Amino acid sequence: MKLFRYELRKLLLNKRSIIFIALLTLFYLGIGIGNSIFTFQEDSSFSEYSMLADKVTGPLDETVASSCSTNIDQLMKIFGSEHSVKRRSAKDSNTKLDFEYTQFANRVNAYYNGTSNDDKEDPTGIEPLKAKLKELEDAGKTDTYQYKKLDKRLNKMLALGAPEFENVVLWNTLYEGWNGLLILFLLFIPLAFLISSVFTKEVSTGMDNLILSSVKGRTAMVFAKLGAASICCVVVTFLYFIATFVGNFLPYMSLKGATASVRSLNFMSGATFDMSILSFALLTVLWVLLAALVFTAIITLISSLLKNHATVFGLSILVLLLGIVFEALGSSIVEKVQLIVDFCFTNTISVSTMFGGIASYNILGFSVPYWLLCIVVFLVLAIVSAIALIRQQHHRTIA
Amino acid sequence: MKLEIKDLGKHFGKKQVLSGVNLTIENGVYGLLGPNGAGKTTLIRMLAGVITPDAGEIFMNGTSKKNCGVNYYNKIGYLPQDVDFYHDFTGLEYLRYIATLKNIPDEKVGDKITHLVDQVNLTNDIHRKCVKYSGGMKKRLGIAQALLNDPEILILDEPTAGLDPYERIKFRNIISSFSKDRTVILSTHIVSDISNISKSIIMVKDKTTCPMTSADEMITKIEDYVWEVELPIQQLISFQNNHIISNIRTVDDVAYLRVVDREKPAAHAFHIDPDLEDAYLYEFNIK
Numbered sequence: 234m235k236l237f238r239y240e241l242r243k244l245l246l247n248k249r250s251i252i253f254i255a256l257l258t259l260f261y262l263g264i265g266i267g268n269s270i271f272t273f274q275e276d277s278s279f280s281e282y283s284m285l286a287d288k289v290t291g292p293l294d295e296t297v298a299s300s301c302s303t304n305i306d307q308l309m310k311i312f313g314s315e316h317s318v319k320r321r322s323a324k325d326s327n328t329k330l331d332f333e334y335t336q337f338a339n340r341v342n343a344y345y346n347g348t349s350n351d352d353k354e355d356p357t358g359i360e361p362l363k364a365k366l367k368e369l370e371d372a373g374k375t376d377t378y379q380y381k382k383l384d385k386r387l388n389k390m391l392a393l394g395a396p397e398f399e400n401v402v403l404w405n406t407l408y409e410g411w412n413g414l415l416i417l418f419l420l421f422i423p424l425a426f427l428i429s430s431v432f433t434k435e436v437s438t439g440m441d442n443l444i445l446s447s448v449k450g451r452t453a454m455v456f457a458k459l460g461a462a463s464i465c466c467v468v469v470t471f472l473y474f475i476a477t478f479v480g481n482f483l484p485y486m487s488l489k490g491a492t493a494s495v496r497s498l499n500f501m502s503g504a505t506f507d508m509s510i511l512s513f514a515l516l517t518v519l520w521v522l523l524a525a526l527v528f529t530a531i532i533t534l535i536s537s538l539l540k541n542h543a544t545v546f547g548l549s550i551l552v553l554l555l556g557i558v559f560e561a562l563g564s565s566i567v568e569k570v571q572l573i574v575d576f577c578f579t580n581t582i583s584v585s586t587m588f589g590g591i592a593s594y595n596i597l598g599f600s601v602p603y604w605l606l607c608i609v610v611f612l613v614l615a616i617v618s619a620i621a622l623i624r625q626q627h628h629r630t631i632a
Numbered sequence: 633m634k635l636e637i638k639d640l641g642k643h644f645g646k647k648q649v650l651s652g653v654n655l656t657i658e659n660g661v662y663g664l665l666g667p668n669g670a671g672k673t674t675l676i677r678m679l680a681g682v683i684t685p686d687a688g689e690i691f692m693n694g695t696s697k698k699n700c701g702v703n704y705y706n707k708i709g710y711l712p713q714d715v716d717f718y719h720d721f722t723g724l725e726y727l728r729y730i731a732t733l734k735n736i737p738d739e740k741v742g743d744k745i746t747h748l749v750d751q752v753n754l755t756n757d758i759h760r761k762c763v764k765y766s767g768g769m770k771k772r773l774g775i776a777q778a779l780l781n782d783p784e785i786l787i788l789d790e791p792t793a794g795l796d797p798y799e800r801i802k803f804r805n806i807i808s809s810f811s812k813d814r815t816v817i818l819s820t821h822i823v824s825d826i827s828n829i830s831k832s833i834i835m836v837k838d839k840t841t842c843p844m845t846s847a848d849e850m851i852t853k854i855e856d857y858v859w860e861v862e863l864p865i866q867q868l869i870s871f872q873n874n875h876i877i878s879n880i881r882t883v884d885d886v887a888y889l890r891v892v893d894r895e896k897p898a899a900h901a902f903h904i905d906p907d908l909e910d911a912y913l914y915e916f917n918i919k
Contacts, residue, residue: 235732247720434718442712443777446680447733448705454733630683 236453240461244431245468257423258472264419265480268410269403274323279403279485281326286400289334293395298338301331329402337398340502344395354379357503357591362387382600386591389505396502399493404510407481408498411474413583416521417553420473421528421578425549427469428462428529432536433545441631455626459533459619466529467522474518500585517584520604524582527611528553530618537625553578575603576610633707633784633815634658634693635679641687642674649674652840653688661811662844663826664819666836667916672819673713675836676789679817680710692785706735709783711774713790713819717762723749723773724758730777748776751806753799767794775803785815792825804829827908835915842915850911854892857914858906861889861898876917878910894918 244250273279289297308318308328322332347358356362362383369380435441444450449457482488491511495501498510508516531552536545551558556577559567567574580586592603640653650671666672677683679690681697681704690697697704717726724745731741749758752772757765765773771794778786786807792800800822807816808829820826826833827847835842858878863871868880868887875897879890890904891897892913 239729239732243718249720438716438718439712439714440716440718442677442680442682442715443710443730444733445682446705446708446710447730448702448735449733450705451702628684631677 236449236457237460240431240454240457241464243434244428244458244461245465250427250465253423253427254469254472257469258476261419261473261476262480265410265477266483267480268477269406269481270484272323272402272406273326273329273485275325278326279487282329282402283400283487283489285326285330286333286398286402289330290398290400292397293338293341297334301334302338304328304331305335333402334398336499337396337497340396340499343502344390355591356383357386359387359390362390378595378598378600382593385600386505393496393505393507396496397494399490399497401490401493401497401510403482403485403487404490404493404497404514405499407478407514408500408585410477410481411517411584413579413586416473416582417579420470420521421525421553421582422550424466424469424525424528425532425546425553427465428532429536429545429549430542431458431462431533433540433542436540437542441629445629445631451627451629452623455623459530459622462529462533463526466525470522470525471518474521478514500589503590504588505591506588513584513588516588520584520587521582523608523611524578527615527618528578530615530622534618534622534625537622537629556580576607581607581611634691635785635815636691636694637679637688638691639688640675640678640685640690642671642678642683642685648839650836650839651687655834655841655844657815657817659811659813659815660831661807661816661818661829663830663833664817664836665823665826665833665912665915670836671839672836673789675841676710676787676817676819677712679785680708680712680787681705682710682712706781707784709778709781709786711778711786711788711791713793715770715774717765717770717773719763720761722759722761723754723765723769726762726773727758727777727780731780734781736781744780744782745776748779751779752776753802768796768799771795772799775806779810783814785817786810788816788818788820790820791818792820792822800825823908823912837916847908847911850915851906851908854906854911854914856903857892857894858904858910859891859893859897859901860904861891861901863887863889863898876913878913892918 245254273282305318308321308331309315312318312321319332322328343358345359347356347361351357351361354365356365366380366383366387369375369377369383374380435444444454488511490497492509495506495508495510495513496504498513501513528549532545532549535548535552539545539548556574556579559570559574559577574580586592587604587607590603593600594603594606595601596606635655635657637653637655637657641651642649653675664672664676674683678685692700692704692707718729721729727745727749728741731745736744749755752775754769754772754776757769762770762773771791775788775791778788788807792803795803804825807818810816811829818825818830830847832844832846833850834844861871863886865882865885865887868889871877871889875889876892877889878892881888890910891901892906892910
């Protein structure tokens, strides 16, 4: 325990690290504020929007949907793209409602009829699912993996029911800031910078000579450093989420929508589970923390293998961006390494990818959700990293 | 305490640094002598357990180092050649950290540190941050950490580099008093450190160690090979290029040279009493 406290001191509880983390937290707060402050501009306000939204909260109202859609279509003709219309909607509460309600109507339509991007063999809407299942039943394929998967999906969607409209505009904004790519650059890269020196510091100071020739220098030291790195990871991750959360809601001083269904969020319409948005936010934090801890174990291993902080940091960034690197090489490459790409940090830290869709894997005839398999992969990576780290430290020498 | 080294060898890539090292070391001070790149630090690091040998084995009281496990490190105190410190640690925090690494019980740490800090004359500076220490103070702190666990074998790599003459004398006294029932292995270029306190000298030459000798034996070996030569200063450079000179003293336009050579270096040269530095020059420069 004592050794762990010293390692924590070296990595986190020193002047340099504390100043770095304090500045990082202020930066995150600024990011949070900057992300949400432009959601309502000029003539619009959150309170006005909330009054309008409360009137139409609940199941889809076809009349309202039609009116909103007409207004949005007119704006599309003027501004040309959905993105531009969205920006315009920030300046007027009524337009904001038109935009949000139209998005909602599209989600309800997708619930019943699927989307144009759907794979015909793997549909998502109620009607296409029923049609596909009937087709499989007629072909006598009720014992196949595909039938079981689709049947399970249909039952879940019927149990959940169609999405309902809720005032979750601030939560949508929050999750725009909590998207995978931003988390990668704003959280994981600073984390890599902080943790990369966990072993390289001993090389640069020459302390490796003393550590490796001491009683606790081989095994106890590994656990102490891993523990310190993990605490560092937890602290920075929590600060990231707390600061961006506070920043997001601070301009409006309202958590309206916290108890709404997670399926109200734009990217979660395809989710096959339900919980409150606040619970989902907690799940998001825990999920990213899990990914960050696995990443921490990997960086710690890399740090023990190399001598130089900058090299470890560079290699850690490469590990982070592996998915992006593969995708840049083209789809033919991606197809060959699809499994690696699926479980790269670029994909696994994105909660929309993990929980917002229908992705699953056929494992011995069972449909295993993407997120569940991801947990297994995380555990394997963490255990392998820890074992490799212990072995590395046992055999470590001064070259 | 008996340390036996049998056929120890180490290579880095294709370069063989040491091979066939055989030594038996018991209580007393052993000086490790050799030029830069001879393999002294490599040998010391293998003894300290920081480097794994590629050949041979080390035995402590008859038990192989591999089988000793962590007990081996319990008995070792090591001061490496180059150690920096964690800049935001004070001297006291640093020693407490080392005590933790060495698994010294909490109840013993306080008294040990107080005693050692006094011995190395750091009492007034122990609460200052290590980044503010001078080179000599860092060296003294390093010596203190090496002695923390009361080791049976103390391994010191260039321990007096950076210390002023008074500190070097004090250090030698610490080592002498420490070595009564223990083993000290001291690697240094400062020949006077070895001559004053070493029981035996281990020379590292041609990638291995020579049979153990002593300062007296080394000096006796070259008693006919040390000369004094008087030269005009203008001839100094050409003479230097052709002879091994251990000291030059100039008075007006005349240079008085102390030369190590088997043959008489000049017609007017005459014998003088050799010292250990002469012996070092002889061993490592004359084939």
